[in-house]
Each structure stands twice: as structure tokens, then as C-alpha cells.
Amino acid sequence: xxxxxxxxxxxxxxxxxxxxxxxxxxxxxxxxxxxxxxxxxxxxxxxxxxxxxxxxxxxxxxxxxxxxxxxxxxxxxxxxxxxxxxxxxxxxxxxxxxxxxxxxxxxxxxxxxxxxxxxxxxxxxxxxxxxxxxxxxxxxxxxxxxxxxxxxxxxxxxxxxxxxxxxxxxxxxxxxxxxxxxxxxxxxxxxxxxxxxxxxxxxxxxxxxxxxxxxxxxxxxxxxxxxxxxxxxxxxxxxxxxxxxxxxxxxxxxxxxxxxxxxxxxxxxxxxxxxxxxxxxxxxxxxxxxxx
Amino acid sequence: xxxxxxxxxxxxxxxxxxxxxxxxxxxxxxxxxxxxxxxxxxxxxxxxxxxxxxxxxxxxxxxxxxxxxxxxxxxxxxxxxxxxxxxxxxxxxxxxxxxxxxxxxxxxxxxxxxxxxxxxxxxxxxxxxxxxxxxxxxxxxxxxxxxxxxxxxxxxxxxxxxxxxxxxxxxxxxxxxxxxxxxxxxxxxxxxxxxxxxxxxxxxxxxxxxxxxxxxxxxxxxxxxxxxxxxxxxxxxxxxxxxxxxxxxxxxxxxxxxxxxxxxxxxxxxxxxxxxxxxxxxxxxxxxxxxxxxxxxxxxxxxxxxxxxxxxxxxxxxxxxxxxxxxxxx
Numbered sequence: 275x276x277x278x279x280x281x282x283x284x285x286x287x288x289x290x291x292x293x294x295x296x297x298x299x300x301x302x303x304x305x306x307x308x309x310x311x312x313x314x315x316x317x318x319x320x321x322x323x324x325x326x327x328x329x330x331x332x333x334x335x336x337x338x339x340x341x342x343x344x345x346x347x348x349x350x351x352x353x354x355x356x357x358x359x360x361x362x363x364x365x366x367x368x369x370x371x372x373x374x375x376x377x378x379x380x381x382x383x384x385x386x387x388x389x390x391x392x393x394x395x396x397x398x399x400x401x402x403x404x405x406x407x408x409x410x411x412x413x414x415x416x417x418x419x420x421x422x423x424x425x426x427x428x429x430x431x432x433x434x435x436x437x438x439x440x441x442x443x444x445x446x447x448x449x450x451x452x453x454x455x456x457x458x459x460x461x462x463x464x465x466x467x468x469x470x471x472x473x474x475x476x477x478x479x480x481x482x483x484x485x486x487x488x489x490x491x492x493x494x495x496x497x498x499x500x501x502x503x504x505x506x507x508x509x510x511x512x513x514x515x516x517x518x519x520x521x522x523x524x525x526x527x528x529x530x531x532x533x534x535x536x537x538x539x540x541x542x543x544x545x546x547x548x549x550x551x552x553x554x555x556x557x558x559x560x561x562x563x564x565x566x
Numbered sequence: 567x568x569x570x571x572x573x574x575x576x577x578x579x580x581x582x583x584x585x586x587x588x589x590x591x592x593x594x595x596x597x598x599x600x601x602x603x604x605x606x607x608x609x610x611x612x613x614x615x616x617x618x619x620x621x622x623x624x625x626x627x628x629x630x631x632x633x634x635x636x637x638x639x640x641x642x643x644x645x646x647x648x649x650x651x652x653x654x655x656x657x658x659x660x661x662x663x664x665x666x667x668x669x670x671x672x673x674x675x676x677x678x679x680x681x682x683x684x685x686x687x688x689x690x691x692x693x694x695x696x697x698x699x700x701x702x703x704x705x706x707x708x709x710x711x712x713x714x715x716x717x718x719x720x721x722x723x724x725x726x727x728x729x730x731x732x733x734x735x736x737x738x739x740x741x742x743x744x745x746x747x748x749x750x751x752x753x754x755x756x757x758x759x760x761x762x763x764x765x766x767x768x769x770x771x772x773x774x775x776x777x778x779x780x781x782x783x784x785x786x787x788x789x790x791x792x793x794x795x796x797x798x799x800x801x802x803x804x805x806x807x808x809x810x811x812x813x814x815x816x817x818x819x820x821x822x823x824x825x826x827x828x829x830x831x832x833x834x835x836x837x838x839x840x841x842x843x844x845x846x847x848x849x850x851x852x853x854x855x856x857x858x859x860x861x862x863x864x865x866x867x868x869x870x871x872x873x874x875x876x877x878x879x880x881x882x883x884x885x886x887x888x889x890x891x892x893x894x895x896x
Contacts, residue, residue: 459669463737466622467744468657468687477683481674 283561290557296550297495301370308367324364329357331364331517340533350535352526358536361517362543368512369519369547372433373498377491379437384444389475391445392452403449406442414439415504422510429512432505436498447490451483458482485562493555496548503544519544570638571748571780572598572621577635579616579625588850590616592804593895594635598748601778605791605812607827608801611848614784617801618752620645621782622662623652639748657687661746665753667733671725677736678721681705684743705743712739713769731762738766738773749781755790763790770794788827792816800824803848803858805874810883820885823859857888865889 285291307326314322324330328348338355341347349358391402409417418435425431455461455478464474499519505511506520514521519540526536579591590613598604608614619625621637623644636643639655647655664670671680682701689696696704709717712735725733734754741749754770755763771794774781785791791798792812799809800821808821819825826844846862857863860870873894877886 459664459666460672462624463662463664463670464672464683466624466656466660466662467684467740468653468655468659468691469683470653473683478672478675482672 280561284557287557287560289553290560293550293553293555293557296546297492297554300366300547300550303363304366304370307363308371311364311367324360327357327360327363329360331356331361332515340529340536342533343535343539349539350533352522352536353529358522358539361522362519362540365517365519365522368429368516369499369502372429372436372502373495375433376436376440376498376502377494379433380440380444380494381487381491383437383441384446385448385480387441388445388448389452389479392449393456393471393475393479399449402445406445409439409442412439415501418501418505419508419510422505427510427513432502432511435505436502440498444490447486448483451486452479455479455482489555489559489562491555492558493552495555496551499544499551500548570597570599571602571640572782573636573638574617574621575636575638577617577620577637578633579613579620580631580633581616582629582631589633589854590630590804591620594801594804594806596799596806596809598780598782601780602797603774603781603783603795605783605785605795605798606801607785607788607791607798609786609848612801613804614786614801615752616804618662618750618782618784621750622656622660624662654691657684657744658691658746660748660750661741661744662750662752663734663737663741663754666757667730667737668725668757670737671733673725675724676721677709677723677725677728678702678705681708681721681736681740681743684740688744705739708739708742709736711742712736712773713765714739729762730758731766734758734762734766735769738769742773742777745777746779749779750784751781752784753786754783756785767794788816788824789831800827803853805858805886806877806884807859807887808883808885810885814883820880820883820890821859821887822863822865822889826862826864857886 281294284294307323310325311323314320321330333356335351335355338347338351339353341351341355343350347357347359349362351357352361387402387406391399418439421435421438422431425434452475461474461478464478469477502511503518503520503523506518507524509521509524511518511521522540523537523544526533526538526540529536574597575595577591577594578589581588581590594613594617596604606614606617616625616630619630620632621639621644625632632645635645637645639659642651642655644652644655671677682705685696685701685704705721706717709720714720714732714735720728720732720736725736728736734757737754751770755766758766767790773779774794781795783791783795788798792815795812797810798812798815800807800815800823802823808815808819808824815824816828819828823844826842829842830844832841844862848858849861852861854874855871856873857866857870857875860866863870867888869888869892875886875888876891876893876895877884878891878893880890
């Protein structure tokens, strides 16, 4: 089945279609906006970062401060008179990058721990999974907060902190998958054809666990954005004045509930992306199970 | 000089279950010469597959235990070699074809990719590099040699798009690609329907004749065994009851169990009443103290219950039955 055919099949179910549109729109926009921002930084023309936005996300306009949503300002303005919709759009690449890097890091470390644990069993399993348990024993958010507070307020450190709390669930997931796959007859026959263990894991086990992994990772994209937003909500995100969804929700709380739009709209955007990822992941699972 | 590829000596394997210890193999000894085909025949649960698993060292580590004995492959005891040595032996040394072809191919890999893997393993072990394009043409020609007509088309397919017979041919093609010294075929035709079974058997016979590889052929069908093999070992209750040249076993069985098996083969030439069958089922109790077949044997007498009969050599053949001399195992 070709990829295009699968996507078309996925789009026939309304909920999956909504998820697909949200996820593609979010990451598509993030890619475009991200390229513009990076180009702007390199060419020393920061304004390149907001050529596609209705307003500059940085320039304060005190006379416009805390305007309610209207046609000129779709999501209203914040305390410094900056357009919230522009700031939300401007912050998208950071969230997209964080979510993808955290998931990729989680899969990489989780795979390195989980695949051997499930495949070799015994001692390797014990050691790897007890280390995993050690990380799971800490409350995830507090561990991430501690790591980031120690390292410093930068996106890179936020990613490191998130990967540190993210990989254990992937280690468990992939170990479980490996246990299931290991007992299949074709693994025996691969073993008997003289393939070394590393090749069997790399070729057969990884490939067979891709379905489950894709589903899980897609649903998880939303969660990483959520937790990253929580980190920045608690004041550990990108430093001001750079816009960040969680930070915006936090700073808007001072004006809540009278100037409700300041907090609600960034929060709503987070919610929409999280739900979109969950709907898409749900659709993928049904598709892989052949129920679609 | 006739050198033996495989020598199994006094092999005993136990399975631990929550209730008891089952002696799946007891003191099994046989050898397979260069280019020889040995069939292991027996009913379900007699230990046929355990032999295959032991020789390929795939016994489940959790509950199986090799109690004693050795399995010498080219003079090397594979039960006591290291994991890396075993990896070297597998594939180009020993290759195994399983009963269910649908399960022994990775459902997510195209036939071509799985065949490529086999060729890569061989080239890595023989240190002869194979160029990718050459590998592709080699795969196609091997597939043709296992009588897959549209080889180029089949290469691009996934196992679920092929029939059982085609899948088993692909497995045999992988065996051909690896060129092993010893092929273990664990009931390779059982999961196929009768016509396909005959085709695959004919193919297997040709492969054996053309390549000269040694084969351990495991089956429950005495006729199939006789049609492909040089020698037959009849297994019952985890012990070899009778072993000898295939034709002699089939035409003049000595052990009552073998005789019973042959009598229960349906014949198309005469219609003389209902088909005979060996009465009863295998009983685990008491097999350590007496002849395993005694409870079902039409010729059993008091002596059969006194101990495990010895394996009596009779020329090219050997038989484990007290009717040919009252000798017991120590």
C-alpha cells in the first residue's frame, strides 16, 4: 500500500481528517515560519521573521494595549499592545522543533535501552529496565524542572530536560514490542540463516515495531508540546521578549478574567494542537490495525 | 573416506513443566554423512522437533535442558560452542526450513529483501563480495531454480501475497542462496495441501541431488520419508526405535511400531477391509522402566515390561526390540 493511498484512506474518517489537517497545518506553518526566522537571523534582517504575520510580534504599541479580539486583532492584544495572533504564529516553530526533537531523542534513547532489553532478556533486561524504573520513579515534571533549572533557561536545555523524562516510556514500549516480536517464527528463521543479533534487531525487530511506534509517537507529539508549555508557563521557557505559548498563558493570568483573551487564546492553540495530534494518532492506530 | 557432517551422540533433552519433567529425547544417537539424507519419522510428541531445535540450538532456554550427549557438526560440539561460533555455523553451515512458511518469512519485508539478506550473510562469511546488481540477478535465478515462474514479479511481493507453496519455495530458495552443508527440514510439507506437497517434495529431491547437501528431514509420514531419504530413523517416546536404509525399513520393518505405521498407510491397489491403525495412544508413564511401545504393542510379552530394550545392531540396521534378543539398556 502506497503512502498516498494510506493518507487518502485516513482522510475518509472525519476525526482523523481533522487531526491530519491540524497537524499538517501546524508543522507546515512552523517549517515555513522557522525557515524565515533562521534566514532573518543569518542575514541580520530580523524582520524577515514576521513578513507573513499581520503585525510584528516584538514591537510594543502601548496605545493598543489589551484590546479585545476584533477583526484587526483576531486574538486581541497583550499588555504591551502586541498582536497575540502574530505572537502565537511566531512561537510555532519553537514548539514544533521541541516536540519533534524530544520525540526523536526519546525514541533514540528508548530504543537503545528497550530493544536490547527485550531481545536479550535476562541480565541486560534487568539492568536496562531498572535504570528505566529509576527515571520513572521521579515525578516527570519535577525532574524536568530540576534539570532545566540547573542547566539554564534555553531551548536546548529544555529539550534535554524533556528527553530525560521522555525516553523511559519509549524504552518500555519498545521492550514490550520486542518481547512480542522475538517469539515470532521469522526471527528464528533469521537467526538460523546466520544473521547476527544486531542485524536482527536492526532489520526485523525495528521494522516490525514501526507501526506501534508511529502511532504512539504521533499521539505523543501533543503531549510534548503540552509539557513544554507547562515548563514555560512555570517560567522556564524561552526568555522574554521572545513569544512562547506557555509563557503567554502565564503572563495573561494577571489580567484574567477581565482581559480573558490574553490567556485563553494561546491556551486554546495548545489545546487544538494536542487534540489534533491525538486524533491523528488514533486514526493511525486504527489504520494499522486494518480497521479503517 | 566418508566423513560425517553431523554426529549426534547419546543426546537426552528434558522439558520442565509445572507438574513434571518430560524426557523429550533419551539417548538419541545418529549420524548424517556427507550428502546423505536422513529422515526422522515419528508421531506427534515423540521428540522429532526437539531434535531439530537441539541441532540448531534453538531450544527454549526457559524450560528445556540438554541433560547429556553431544551434537558434533563437522567434528565440533555445537552444544558447547560460543554464541559467536554458533552465528558462524548458522546459515552457511546449518540452515533450517520450518513447518509453517507463512510464519518463517518476515511479513513486512519483500521477498527480494529477505533473499538479499541471505546472500549478504553468505558473502560476509565466505568473504566473497557480491555486487548489488549481481545479487539481484542471482536472486532471480535462484527463484527460477525453485520453480517460481515469474521470479521478477515474486521478488517484489510480500509473503502474504504468495501462496503457501510459493512461500515454502522461497524458504528453499533462501537455503539455496546460503548453500549450507546441512539442511534441517522440520515437516516442510505438512502445512501445504497434497498437490503442492508433492511438488515441493520433488523440488526438494532435485535440490538434494543437485547440491549434494546433507539433510535431516523430519516428518510424520513414512512414505514421504522413504521417497526423499537414504536412511530412516523411527522415533517413538523420545528414543530411536529402529534405524536403517529407507528401502529396507519400508519393505521389511523389524520393530512392531514401524510395522504398525506401514500397515496404516492407505493403499490404492486393494480394498481389503478397514484401514489398520496402531491401537491406543502414547503414555508417558513408565517409559523409563520398560519398552516405550509396550502398552500398544501387539507382540508385547512379560519381558517387555522388565526394562528398556537395548539398541541391537543388525548389519546396516539397528532395532530396539526384545523380539530380536533379550538385552536391556544398563
